[in-house]
Amino acid sequence: MNSISHFRIIFLIGLFFYLTTSLFAQDVVRRLDELNSFDKGIIVANEAAVFERNLDDSYYTTTIDGKLYFRFTEKYLDQSLDLELYNWKREKLFVTSLTVSKLYGENWYVLDGASLLLVEPLVSNSYYVLEVLDENKVKTVLRFKYLFAPQTLRLSCAGVSSTTSGCNTEIVISYPEQDVTVNSVIEEGIGPFKITWTLIKEDDHGDIIESLVVKEETTNELNHTFVKLLKQWVTPYKIQLKVEDNCGNERYCVFCVKTPTDERVSSEKKSKFFLFFKIKTDKKDKDKDTPNSQDDKENKNN
Secondary structure (H helix, E strand, C coil), X not given: CCHHHHHHXXXXXXXXXXXXXXXXXXXXXXXXXXXXXXXXXXXXXXXXXXXXXXXXXXXXXXXXXXXXXEEEEECCCCEEEEEEEECCCCCECECCCEEEEECCEEEEEEEEHHHCCECCCXXXXXXXXXXXXXXXXXXXXXXXXXXXXXXXXXXXXCCEECECCCCCEXXXXXXXXXXXXXXXXXXXXXXXXXXXXXXXXXXXXCCEEEEEEXXXXXXXXXXXXXXXXXXXXXXXXXXXXXXXXXXCCEEEEEEEEECHHHHHHXXXXXXXXXXXXXXXXXXXXXXXHCCCCHHHXXXXXX
């Protein structure tokens, strides 16, 4: 292979590297156009992070979907900015440095943290430093907290998906005071999670007559087990698990605990109610057909 072939290979590799880097930069770091109504709305609705010569204790926060809005003021010419991203160990995270264009005056940008091609992925609730270098080799920096939440918090209640009302599953035990163990798994969500276990008693109409919060904790654990040991809580009752993730999403697991006797008593109550309703209805219809005054009697005889 001659020197010309070597040169061509090196040139093509360099061209590919340049084009890939440029397209990647445009995809994950976009300059917002103030003359565009859509971009203008984004600028108005979001706080923009500002670069400083040195870091202090302050930091900015991304949106819940991992986007960081920042601005840079150019005082001289239309040029470009080189970007670098660091973790807390001062390790570079970009596979290659990013270069973005800038114009004279205020420049607004949005960095999409969820789409970045990095040495290691960004971790929600972690802190990072974004550094820019202008054409005069002047370096400015900013610190930000990265947040990224999934669309939903998913919770499995003994193998059944979580719900917002009613029972996820029914547990039938042998006697009313029997101890009960229930399990739940957080399948998706951003921790730490606030976990609340509550015992609930309801009347025959489904209205809560008593509730007791028996356990509260904040944890990153995904598997949760609760054991009911309170003998004074007899069936029927509900065990409710409430899970709130770090982004404010909430999900519930509701376990309805009962005995075969409770089911029979409930059925008997319903039967008595319908029997009572039927008797009252029959009596009301009979009263309509029975004359209850002398006039009614005379009218009937006539």
